[in-house]
Amino acid sequence: MNKKTKSLLWIAGALFLLIYPRLFGIYYANIVVTFAVYALFASSLNLLLGFTGLLSFGHAMYFGTGAYGTALALTHIPGLPLIPAVLAGLLASLVLALCIAPLVVRVSGNAFAMMHMAFGQLMFVLALKLRDVTGGEDGIGGFDIPPFSIPGVISLDMTDPILFYYFAMTVIIGSLWLLWFFTKTPFGQIMVAVRDNAKRVDYLGYRVPHTKAVVYVIAGCFAGVAGSIYALFQNLVAAYDAYGILTSFVPVMMTMVGGVGQFFGPIYGAAIFGLIDEFTTRFTDRVELVLGLVLVLVIMYAPYGFAGFITKMRLRWAARKAA
Secondary structure, eight states: OOOOHHHHHHHHHHHHHHHHHHOOOOHHHHHHHHHHHHHHHHHHHHHHHHHOOOSSSSSSHHHHHHHHHHHHHHHHTTTTHHHHHHHHHHHHHHHHHHHHHHTTTTTTTTHHHHHHHHHHHHHHHHHHHHHHHHHHHTTHHHOOOOOOOEEETTEEETTTHHHHHHHHHHHHHHHHHHHHHTTHHHHHHHHHHHHOHHHHHTTTTHHHHHHHHHHHHHHHHHHHHHHHHHHHHHTTOOEEEEOHHHHHHHHHHHHHOTTOOOOOHHHHHHHHHHEEEETHHHTOOHHHHHHHHHHHHHHHHOOTTHHHHHHHHHHHHHHHHHO
């Protein structure tokens, strides 16, 4: 596929997203926002798992911290604009990542995964116990969603679902582009080298723990952005949705189904999970059982996920065309 064709496809996709709410209505626009939030959340985890080889079972602590950061900022700071509210969630996740990174970047494998499960459960318990701050099991809800405004230029009411759809998609697509750009930089190549052979990277003179720390903080920040948009979208943040163990496992499953190590893998995985959830709920409430079966089938028969399957089909097509 040449560059011109790719450019035309990207333009067509952007136009489709632009007119999507007008074509399909608010309900399906909200489904796309939910999918986009989890796509960004899973892509931030893929930066650790797929590109650096670090499996985290507690990535929800950054998603939840971003959500609580935005919710608390809007609750306690009257008149806070929309963009600073999102940045408050990002900043909260950044501070948490900076505090935890020195403790976890010197380990890998099972130790890294289990440490994050422990930290994630710690954050979950704190969210339940600190009721005066987090609202406990009831969470924080009903906060006012400020308009998106540029003084003297524009002011858009974000309580309008269509306008919020455009805002959320702009933030999420911009964040995904930044993550993609990061993987294409020279540092992104070092990150992949750490995944493949950390000892050789260390021998070449690069500091492996420092590299992991940078990637870790960036992944935490973008998970916080996803959590912030989630809080604005739901207008409610509760401990089980923000820090629950299932919230940590969902991006792992999305990444594995979509394709580990492929940038678009988690996006495919989020779309697949969204479609399964949407169609399964029409017939049964055992959505988790169906998702679990899909994960088992993918691990058994398509270990490289949907993105790997697409790559395999492309190679076969290219080989057949060459023959």
